[in-house]
Amino acid sequence: MRSHTARxxxxxxxxxxxxxxxSHALRLFTEHLxxxxxxxxxxxxxxxxxxxxxxxxxxxxxxxxxxFLRLDLARRKERTQNQAWQDLDYPPNSFDGITLWALFxxxxxxxxxxxxxxxxxxxxxxGILLAVVQDEHHIVDPGIQSYVIAEDFDVFRRPQPHLxxxxxxxxxxxxxxxxxxxxxxxxxxxxxxxxxxxxxxK
Amino acid sequence: MLKKSRREETYTEPKARPISSQPDxxxxxxxxxxxxxxxxxxxxxxxxxxxxxxLARHHLTVGLNGQVEAEIQAGEVTVSGHLIGNIxxxxxxxxxxxxxxxxxxxxxxxxxxxxxxxxxxxxxERESPVKDVSIKRPNESGFSTSQKEPLSLxxxxxxxx
Numbered sequence: 001m002r003s004h005t006a007r008x009x010x011x012x013x014x015x016x017x018x019x020x021x022x023s024h025a026l027r028l029f030t031e032h033l034x035x036x037x038x039x040x041x042x043x044x045x046x047x048x049x050x051x052x053x054x055x056x057x058x059x060x061x062x063x064x065x066x067x068f069l070r071l072d073l074a075r076r077k078e079r080t081q082n083q084a085w086q087d088l089d090y091p092p093n094s095f096d097g098i099t100l101w102a103l104f105x106x107x108x109x110x111x112x113x114x115x116x117x118x119x120x121x122x123x124x125x126x127g128i129l130l131a132v133v134q135d136e137h138h139i140v141d142p143g144i145q146s147y148v149i150a151e152d153f154d155v156f157r158r159p160q161p162h163l164x165x166x167x168x169x170x171x172x173x174x175x176x177x178x179x180x181x182x183x184x185x186x187x188x189x190x191x192x193x194x195x196x197x198x199x200x201x202k
Numbered sequence: 203m204l205k206k207s208r209r210e211e212t213y214t215e216p217k218a219r220p221i222s223s224q225p226d227x228x229x230x231x232x233x234x235x236x237x238x239x240x241x242x243x244x245x246x247x248x249x250x251x252x253x254x255x256x257l258a259r260h261h262l263t264v265g266l267n268g269q270v271e272a273e274i275q276a277g278e279v280t281v282s283g284h285l286i287g288n289i290x291x292x293x294x295x296x297x298x299x300x301x302x303x304x305x306x307x308x309x310x311x312x313x314x315x316x317x318x319x320x321x322x323x324x325x326x327e328r329e330s331p332v333k334d335v336s337i338k339r340p341n342e343s344g345f346s347t348s349q350k351e352p353l354s355l356x357x358x359x360x361x362x363x
Contacts, residue, residue, distance in 0.1 A: 046316065047314060047316060047317070047318050047320050048314070048316065049297075049312070049313055049314035049315060049316075052312065052314055052324055053311075053312055053313075053314075053326065056312065056324045056325065056326040057326055057327075060325070061323050061324065061325050062323065062324045062325075063322070063323045063324075064320045064321070064322050064323075064324065065320070065321045066318075066319065066320055066321075069317075069319055087321060146316065158316070160316060160317075162299075162316070162317045
């Protein structure tokens with residue numbers, strides 16, 4: 001049976017080197033979580049085994065609720081997004097951190113408001129959101145990709161061809177104006193227009 | 203034949219015996235079971251099961267057509283079908299891309315394929331020690347990482363690599 005490391009190496013071998021980057025936000029986010037007692041994390045997708053294992057080794061409990069799949073399902077069945085958001089039904093003050101890999105890029109303004117409201121309700125005081133967004137000027141849209149955590153906080157992207165959602169690029173200021181009551185702590189920009197944001201609950 | 207060196211003999215670690223996933227018993231697609239299942243062999247479920255499943259050190263597979271609502275204790279668990287319930291596994295839980303799983307997972311190892319429909323909580327054996335490093339707000343001093351002065355979002359932003 002192949003080990004996690006073997007699978008990771010195999011998936012990395014198929015990944016162009018140029019699309020890898022060392023994630024500073026991920027390192028800070030992880031250190032924040034490791035510094036909490038019995039930390040709990042929520043990952044809202046896309047589901048990625050490597051990431052779940054990465055965090056599950058470092059925090060007390062990882063929760064996963066793949067909103068990409070749920071939003072995609074709602075779109076395919078011509079339902080409203082509201083039904084998808086109802087699945088984020090965790091109690092208040094549940095999480096020390098929430099990962100929003102690329103989700104902002106696939107939500108309209110109403111969707112972002114719904115997501116931020118849910119996150120604000122579920123996150124603990126001083127909890128952190130880790131969000132990754134694509135810069136508005138990099139309009140190449142290769143479809144939905146997961147951000148896969150590799151060794152030493154390296155991250156690479158992996159296509160998710162089973163998912164299809166319309167992308168929504170927006171200016172940094174427009175996005176930050178929509179994430180109240182979270183305040184920006186740090187941001188990092190990488191080649192290829194990848195932006196990482198660390199947002200803390202007021 | 204060459205004689206093994208003492209070094210080789212000293213550092214040879216016994217390998218853990220993997221749990222075979224080959225099913226001894228299959229619950230077929232047209233079978234419905236409500237109640238407790240306890241066994242000393244590998245089990246594959248392609249039918250519908252509601253209740254509790256205890257397989258000690260053996261392998262449970264919820265097949266592509268399986269519809270299971272159960273509390274599960276097993277050596278290893280593979281989910282490819284629909285499962286609502288909590289899993290406690292001695293070793294590994296595998297969630298394949300066709301799975302629709304809702305519940306809690308406690309295990310030593312986990313494998314999740316892209317595309318799996320999950321609403322789950324996962325608890326694994328933890329590995330890293332707690333570090334005394336914290337994220338400070340931009341106006342606080344003492345940013346304590348090896349990071350080269352990342353700028354706050356309110357300012358110009360930082361460049362990654």
